[in-house]
Amino acid sequence: MKVEAVRGHLDLILLSVLRESPGHGYAVIAALRARTDGLLDLTEGSVYPALHRLEDLGLLTSEWKPVAGRRRRLYRVTPEGIAALRTERNGWRALVSAMELVLRPGAAAAS
Amino acid sequence: MTKPSSDPAPDSPIEAFLDELVVGMSTRRPRRLRHLVQETEAHLRDDADRAAAAGLSQYQAESEAVTRFGSAADLVQLEDRLRVTPRAVLARQFVSTGLLLGGIGAVAIGVSGVIAAVISRIAGAAKVVDVRPGQVLSAADCARWLAGDPGAVSCHDAAVADWVDEVVGYRLLLGMFGVAALVALLLLRRRWLPRGRWVMLPAIAGDTIAVTFFAIGGLWALLLGVDAVVVNSGNGSGQWFSAVPVALAALAVFSVRLIHDLRVPGAEPPQGAPLPAQS
Numbered sequence: 001m002k003v004e005a006v007r008g009h010l011d012l013i014l015l016s017v018l019r020e021s022p023g024h025g026y027a028v029i030a031a032l033r034a035r036t037d038g039l040l041d042l043t044e045g046s047v048y049p050a051l052h053r054l055e056d057l058g059l060l061t062s063e064w065k066p067v068a069g070r071r072r073r074l075y076r077v078t079p080e081g082i083a084a085l086r087t088e089r090n091g092w093r094a095l096v097s098a099m100e101l102v103l104r105p106g107a108a109a110a111s
Numbered sequence: 112m113t114k115p116s117s118d119p120a121p122d123s124p125i126e127a128f129l130d131e132l133v134v135g136m137s138t139r140r141p142r143r144l145r146h147l148v149q150e151t152e153a154h155l156r157d158d159a160d161r162a163a164a165a166g167l168s169q170y171q172a173e174s175e176a177v178t179r180f181g182s183a184a185d186l187v188q189l190e191d192r193l194r195v196t197p198r199a200v201l202a203r204q205f206v207s208t209g210l211l212l213g214g215i216g217a218v219a220i221g222v223s224g225v226i227a228a229v230i231s232r233i234a235g236a237a238k239v240v241d242v243r244p245g246q247v248l249s250a251a252d253c254a255r256w257l258a259g260d261p262g263a264v265s266c267h268d269a270a271v272a273d274w275v276d277e278v279v280g281y282r283l284l285l286g287m288f289g290v291a292a293l294v295a296l297l298l299l300r301r302r303w304l305p306r307g308r309w310v311m312l313p314a315i316a317g318d319t320i321a322v323t324f325f326a327i328g329g330l331w332a333l334l335l336g337v338d339a340v341v342v343n344s345g346n347g348s349g350q351w352f353s354a355v356p357v358a359l360a361a362l363a364v365f366s367v368r369l370i371h372d373l374r375v376p377g378a379e380p381p382q383g384a385p386l387p388a389q390s
Contacts, residue, residue, distance in 0.1 A: 024154075026158065044179050045181035048151065049190050049192070070153045073150050073153075
């Protein structure tokens with residue numbers, strides 16, 4: 001899947017992955033790849049600025065910890081991030097529903 | 112002088128990438144740059160280790176890791192976009208702090224208006240505001256005041272009644288603006304601020320500003336009230352004394368908060384429970 005397709009929803013993706021399991025950037029990307037069978041394969045470097053931005057906004061918090069011999073920055077979702085995730089998720093579902101109606105006008109006519 | 116054997120090879124793709132990143136980010140705050148480089152290096156080495164474990168040479172593994180990561184220039188550009196956020200954060204700091212402190216200050220002035228009205232009722236309007244010694248009331252002003260207060264028996268009474276109305280009325284109006292500001296902040300904080308926070312500034316900064324503001328305001332009002340007592344037998348002191356208890360109450364509240372801030376080290380959000388280790 002093209003990166004452009006998900007660029008506007010990167011926040012939703014990152015919050016969603018980190019909500020289930022706090023972790024560092026590489027783990028987030030690996031989890032994303034595993035959950036989507038590789039269909040969603042972001043340019044890995046683009047994830048970090050997004051994580052930093054979410055942290056600046058107070059939606060994530062981070063701490064440095066040694067993991068497997070390396071010092072890593074571990075991110076977790078804050079309560080505000082959980083609220084933002086809920087909002088983003090609702091927005092995404094509304095968008096998907098709208099797109100379904102647009103792409104399958106027959107379904108809209110039938111309902 | 113020979114290099115230590117532990118140094119990576121000079122043509123290491125990861126080292127070259129990190130060099131490029133440091134150069135591109137050289138204008139950043141040192142800590143932010145250091146953290147980004149550490150984070151990026153951990154990522155690249157994780158990825159290279161994974162590829163090397165799958166059978167690639169170290170050089171190939173690092174090259175693939177760097178390729179998957181994207182260019183350093185792109186990363187610098189994306190990080191540059193973050194510079195917009197601090198400006199927005201700064202604006203939110205000013206607006207949220209202004210709304211909170213301005214709102215509380217305005218509400219305090221509104222409450223002082225209520226107290227001034229009570230003083231006027233109990234002790235008479237002249238205790239709230241009065242003609243200053245030596246002040247001359249012009250005929251034109253007298254005519255205007257008397258026209259507005261036909262029941263007044265003298266120009267002095269009409270003037271004082273007019274001034275008291277202004278003192279009370281304007282303060283109550285300001286108090287209502289204060290309430291509106293606090294309501295606006297209440298609405299904005301849901302979008303802007305973490306739960307439990309009212310301003311984006313660290314609590315200690317906001318509380319210090321409030322303590323300073325209310326201490327100076329309270330002292331200023333007290334001195335002007337005492338001056339009115341000394342110079343004008345207490346007449347006109349009510350407009351100042353009415354503000355003193357409100358300022359003192361606010362000062363007490365924010366002082367307690369400030370002491371609490373000073374006792375609790377670090378204004379940063381508390382660290383959560385340990386995160387699970389992941390590789």
